[in-house]
Amino acid sequence: MNTNSLKNDDQMKPYMINVQNKFEAFIQASPKECSVPVPLVMQYGSEESVDTSAPSGIVEIDIHATKRRNLFFSTVCGLAPSIAPHLPVGTAVDGIQIMYVARFFSGISVGCIFMVTPMYIAEIADTRVRSALGSLFTLFLIFGYLVEYSIGPYFSSTVLVLVSFISPITCLTIFCTVLPESPLYLMGKGEREAATSALQWLRRREDVSDEIKEIEVSLEESRTTDLVSWSQLLTTRGHLKCLYYVITLILFQQLSGVTVILFYSEPILKMTSSDLSPAVGTILLAVVYMLASFWAPGLTAKFGIKRLLVLSSIGCCFFLGALAFYFYLDQVKVNLDSFKWVPVACNVLYFSFHSIGLSSGPWALMGEFYSPSIKAKSSALTASFCWMFVFILSKLFPPISISLGPAICFAVFSAFCFVCTLYIVILLPDTSGMSLFQIQKLLYEGKK
Structure with a gap:
């Protein structure tokens, strides 16, 4: 199985969450070039989490859609917190309003990542490594803190925002060029050939007929369970x-x-x-x-x-x-x-x-x-x-x-x-x- 793509891409999603969280923390700690005044950022800093909690629940509406599209969407939304502090604004109030909008999109991003990433891993990972890959979620969350902790105190906020761009841009690139759709999702849409091709790419072998049959059985059982x-x-x-x-x-x-x-x-x-x-x-x-x-x-x-x-x-x-x-x-x-x-x-x-x-x-x-x-x-x-x-x-x-x-x-x-x-x-x-x-x-x- 090709696990490198899972580790280097899908597990970067929890890393993105803490990049978003700690980015604003270091705007408070060393706001060298931030256009939003420090007292106001500190006053509203703790409100990031409520702006995250509200839109997190929205993700359930489209949870059964294509996982690849949801992850792509969460990555795009995750860019907002990095861009917002560096937008040219006329007043402090405008700056705070922009931060609120950015946090709302950050909430959608975080909610989607928490919801979709474990499901996507479960659908594409081999059973032998599924638990190990799933346990990396917390590890990459903490890695997000470490990156921002290491850069924030020593460099300007411009450097910080550029570093914070790395993970979402990398994810976007892989989503657009490499990452396949979930075979389970494709089978559910009746696209058997596409599901077979995706599974062959993930397993790095031609014969995936047994797994395709398992997916078919799983889909039949799930159709008998009402949400x-x-x-x-x-x-x-x-x-x-x-x-x-x-x-x-x-x-x-x-x-x-x-x-x-x-x-x-x-x-x-x-x-x-x-x-x-x-x-x-x-x-x-x-x-x-x-x-x-x-x-x-x-x-x-x-x-x-x-x-x-x-x-x-x-x-x-x-x-x-x-x-x-x-x-x-x-x-x-x-x-x-x-x-x-x-x-x-x-x-x-x-x-x-x-x-x-x-x-x-x-x-x-x-x-x-x-x-x-x-x-x-x-x-x-x-x-x-x-x-x-x-x-x-x-x-x-x-x-x-x-x-x-x-x-x-x-x-x-x-x-x-x-x-x-x-x-x-x-x-x-x-x-x-x-x-x-x-x-x-x-x-x-x-x-x-």
Whole structure:
């Protein structure tokens, strides 16, 4: 199988998401040539996530259309956040309006990427490497942070925007010249010859008749499954149980503080008075987060998602608590000159534990818990809730941190990680070693 095209192109989509997120963060940190005034960008900076959460739900409308076209569309929309800060504007108000429009298109792009990329990979990947390719989603998300962290503090915003163009332009080029349409989609449209050609290109072999037959059987089975309506999704006990488990985990994922810490990493490191510069510190955190993510697929296969979620939440609880205690001692004027390394160490270990469970676990369970009949609507709803949680937390963190001190914020994050541990141990079902059919039977009938 030709996996290079998958790794280098389709997995660049999550990388694009964090290029969009961190691009605006570095406009705040070093806005050398941005036409929007810094105070206004900072004032509205946290509102990026609400502009993302609203249009994310729109993607469900066209989720069953050609995956290649949806990915192409998301890439075009993803260009907006990079272009907007450099448009010539007459007033600050005009600049903010342009940023809002850019964020709306960014929301459509992010929503489409979160929805379509896992589905496209599942449809074109060989079964032997499907899980491995799917697990790269989080890794490339973090890689997006690392790229922007590494460039933002040291170069002008013009250089930053040019670098931010690389991934969408590369994706557009590959979509137009190389990437085939999903064989499953082509078979569903009755284009058997085109589906065969696409599959032959993906597998790099001529004989793909067995897989074509499997696709035909899959299509026949899917035609017997009716898609649920929104009213059925929100009123059926089994569907609500699936939503409850996944959205609750997504909530705890965000209440662990990961996105807030990534969004405000430089200001947080500045508050620690560490000998390590904030710019270098953020790069270090991103590198550690990315390297730790390499372990997640192998650990998940060996120990199961639930055990890793428990370990991840316990580790995050401990190191967030340690960070809160450090900030408390600093707030009461205790001499911490000999312990300036503690905040960076706590952050590094926090991200290491977060990457093995809370980072990718909720999204992995979403693929297991959502049946084909509810996947489109449930995934759109989950993505919208996720970005709404991000908005609320990123909006509340700065004023609470300023008025009550960062110690309170990190203590709250630590407490939520403890509650998350109890939730996972007591309420979350363990699906290790279960087939998708067994998982659905457990969720809807309460039987293994």
